Amino acid sequence: MTRLWGDVITAAVIMALSVYVIVQALDLPLGGGAMPLFAAGFILVLAIAWIVRDVLGLNPGTGERLSFDWSYDNLKPLVIVALTVAYALLMTVIGFFATTALFVVLGSLALGTRNLRLLTITTVALVVLMYAFFVIALGTNLPRGLLI
Amino acid sequence: MNIEVALSYAGMLASWDIIWVMLVGVAVGLVIGAIPGLSPPMAIALMIPVSFHLAAEQALVMMVSCYAAGIYAGSFSAILLRAPGTSASAATAIEGFELTRRGKAVQAIRISTFASVVGGIISGLVLLLLAPPLAKVSLLFGPAEYFLIAILGLTAIAAVSFGSLLKGLISGLFGLFLSGVGIDLYSGYPRFTFGVTELMSGIGIMPAIIGLFAFAQALELAVGSPLTTISGTKSLSWRVWPDWKEVWYLRWSLIRGWATGLGLGIIPAAGASVAQWIAYAWEIRNGKAGDQFGRGEIKGLAACEGSNNGATGTSLIPMFVLGIPGGISAAVILGALIVHGLQPGMRLFQTRPDVVYTVMWGFLLANLVMGFAAAIVARTIAYLTILPSGVLSPLIIVFCVIGTYANSNNLFDVWLMVGFGVLGFYMQRHNFSPAGVLLGLVLGPTAENGLRDLLVVSHGNPVLFTLQRPIALAILATIALVLFYSTRQRKWEEDSMRDVDSVTGQPPTGGEHAR
Numbered sequence: 223m224t225r226l227w228g229d230v231i232t233a234a235v236i237m238a239l240s241v242y243v244i245v246q247a248l249d250l251p252l253g254g255g256a257m258p259l260f261a262a263g264f265i266l267v268l269a270i271a272w273i274v275r276d277v278l279g280l281n282p283g284t285g286e287r288l289s290f291d292w293s294y295d296n297l298k299p300l301v302i303v304a305l306t307v308a309y310a311l312l313m314t315v316i317g318f319f320a321t322t323a324l325f326v327v328l329g330s331l332a333l334g335t336r337n338l339r340l341l342t343i344t345t346v347a348l349v350v351l352m353y354a355f356f357v358i359a360l361g362t363n364l365p366r367g368l369l370i
Numbered sequence: 371m372n373i374e375v376a377l378s379y380a381g382m383l384a385s386w387d388i389i390w391v392m393l394v395g396v397a398v399g400l401v402i403g404a405i406p407g408l409s410p411p412m413a414i415a416l417m418i419p420v421s422f423h424l425a426a427e428q429a430l431v432m433m434v435s436c437y438a439a440g441i442y443a444g445s446f447s448a449i450l451l452r453a454p455g456t457s458a459s460a461a462t463a464i465e466g467f468e469l470t471r472r473g474k475a476v477q478a479i480r481i482s483t484f485a486s487v488v489g490g491i492i493s494g495l496v497l498l499l500l501a502p503p504l505a506k507v508s509l510l511f512g513p514a515e516y517f518l519i520a521i522l523g524l525t526a527i528a529a530v531s532f533g534s535l536l537k538g539l540i541s542g543l544f545g546l547f548l549s550g551v552g553i554d555l556y557s558g559y560p561r562f563t564f565g566v567t568e569l570m571s572g573i574g575i576m577p578a579i580i581g582l583f584a585f586a587q588a589l590e591l592a593v594g595s596p597l598t599t600i601s602g603t604k605s606l607s608w609r610v611w612p613d614w615k616e617v618w619y620l621r622w623s624l625i626r627g628w629a630t631g632l633g634l635g636i637i638p639a640a641g642a643s644v645a646q647w648i649a650y651a652w653e654i655r656n657g658k659a660g661d662q663f664g665r666g667e668i669k670g671l672a673a674c675e676g677s678n679n680g681a682t683g684t685s686l687i688p689m690f691v692l693g694i695p696g697g698i699s700a701a702v703i704l705g706a707l708i709v710h711g712l713q714p715g716m717r718l719f720q721t722r723p724d725v726v727y728t729v730m731w732g733f734l735l736a737n738l739v740m741g742f743a744a745a746i747v748a749r750t751i752a753y754l755t756i757l758p759s760g761v762l763s764p765l766i767i768v769f770c771v772i773g774t775y776a777n778s779n780n781l782f783d784v785w786l787m788v789g790f791g792v793l794g795f796y797m798q799r800h801n802f803s804p805a806g807v808l809l810g811l812v813l814g815p816t817a818e819n820g821l822r823d824l825l826v827v828s829h830g831n832p833v834l835f836t837l838q839r840p841i842a843l844a845i846l847a848t849i850a851l852v853l854f855y856s857t858r859q860r861k862w863e864e865d866s867m868r869d870v871d872s873v874t875g876q877p878p879t880g881g882e883h884a885r
Contacts, residue, residue: 232800236540243547243562252557253825257818261547261810268540275536299589303792306585306767310784313771322768329764333592337758344761348768362776 226284229276233269240266301332317367379727395432396740399439410440414702415583419773426710427725431732437699439740442486449478458678461646468666480612485675489628490737493683498730504691508715514836517820518845520813523694527809529856541803545810568782577783579705580770581790582804588766589795591759620672627673631680649677698805
């Protein structure tokens with residue numbers, strides 16, 4: 223697939239969403255739809271301009287072939303997002319500090335860090351400094367769970 | 371009159387409440403700015419949740435101090451590693467790293483410090499002198515002007531974003547749309563909430579700022595390879611302040627750099643990243659026989675570093691006066707201003723002069739403090755650049771999660787933050803503008819109130835009504851100018867880079883978006 227097709231598909235999705243917002247905004251009472259109409263209307267026009275510009279060849283590089291790299295390196299952000307979701311869910315169950323330590327260790331290992339000394343020092347320092355700053359200095363209420 | 375008012379708040383700087391936050395801001399800015407891949411907007415975004423416990427003037431002093439120090443510290447890794455800490459130091463990397471290779475890293479850091487500190491102080495003085503009189507203009511604004519000024523802000527931020535203007539505008543308009551999610555205060559009717567109770571009160575600025583700037587950056591670091599060590603810095607001595615002879619030799623390069631930064635900083639569609647290239651190209655065009663551009667010419671470095679910090683203070687002028695940020699860092703600071711319940715414009719100068727002038731004086735002093743701080747900790751900071759991204763990325767995410775959660779004690783805000791982070795990551799990768807989304811979200815309420823009032827007062831004919839108002843016409847003309855400028859800007863920047871390339875033989879290096 224070339225970048226032209228990638229651009230056309232993205233612009234088409236944006237256009238479809240804009241049309242949906244416009245239709246919904248027309249039903250809003252007392253001028254509540256004015257701003258959504260304005261924003262979605264202009265986005266629709268700009269998305270059309272984007273496609274026209276690409277199709278007419280005014281945007282350099284649209285012929286470039288898109289290749290999807292499914293190697294682990296490129297999937298790392300997905301792994302990190304999944305770990306973050308687990309982190310946020312578990313911090314109210316296990317406790318903020320224990321989950322934080324676990325997240326830093328697992329996250330770093332998942333990203334390829336193998337320097338265990340650096341990892342240990344960083345994790346311990348982070349937990350201690352966070353406790354000192356957020357709990358002792360600022361008195362923030364952080365989630366408590368089975369552990370700390 | 372303004373000067374008297376401004377001077378009356380200078381004494382605030384003697385307060386420990388201000389001094390400690392300034393020191394924190396400078397320290398964070400120096401560290402974050404020096405680490406390639408981390409940017410001042412990200413650092414400022416992460417400071418906002420912490421700043422809730424502080425008074426507004428303390429919070430903003432901390433952020434502008436971080437901004438000034440972050441832009442300056444970007445030169446450390448640019449000079450030592452040829453890896454610019456911020457995009458505003460990309461040009462510095464060319465001459466700076468060559469100087470390091472020739473064993474002149476200390477001289478490069480010294481000149482960078484002097485150019486940045488003095489440039490920042492001059493920029494702060496211009497901010498202090500120009501912003502108050504310019505703020506009076508905002509008193510002449512009606513609904514049409516407020517609506518158009520929001521559109522001007524979005525146009526300007528789209529213009530400074532890397533990638534296409536078209537995608538920048540789409541990003542800004544998307545932010546405007548998001549600002550309307552939640553209960554409509556005029557009609558009491560929910561808009562685009564899809565039955566989600568937490569969305570009834572609208573989308574918070576805080577999860578958006580942290581997600582778009584910090585979480586997205588952490589995801590970007592997750593893809594990159596771990597950083598390597600700094601070589602050859604162990605035996606360096608760190609005399610960070612230059613002597614008079616060095617300054618005299620570089621006087622015209624410094625003046626050209628500062629002037630470029632001051633001028634381009636105040637223009638909403640420019641900023642430090644553009645200023646450095648223009649200043650560098652100007653320096654090369656003024657080069658003399660014997661100058662070694664591309665092989666470690668200290669004049670080139672002085673001009674670049676003078677220009678990027680020269681733009682920092684002046685980029686805050688349109689933000690304080692009209693709510694139009696001069697760059698991405700200023701956009702995040704604008705978000706913080708709103709989060710603290712303050713609205714830019716003349717009313718801010720009238721009702722909270724304590725905040726405005728303390729922040730301006732704080733910015734001035736922060737530039738001086740960062741020079742002294744750099745003299746003490748420059749070497750340590752340089753070694754911090756060896757932190758591998760594999761550890762850095764999870765650390766940033768921890769601060770994102772705790773920052774969002776501690777602010778509202780609401781897990782929904784964390785999900786929003788993660789969503790904005792994924793969106794910001796995608797946008798960065800595909801040349802959309804995360805800053806545009808944020809600004810749309812921030813300026814949305816102003817724009818919407820302006821638009822609805824305009825529809826009422828114009829009796830359904832807003833275009834004709836707007837065309838009869840001189841200030842509205844002037845803003846429309848400025849929008850047209852910004853659009854024209856942004857289409858030409860890329861060409862001017864490329865021309866400047868080509869000049870640099872033809873003389874130095876080195877392709878310009880990139881950096882993170884950090885204007």
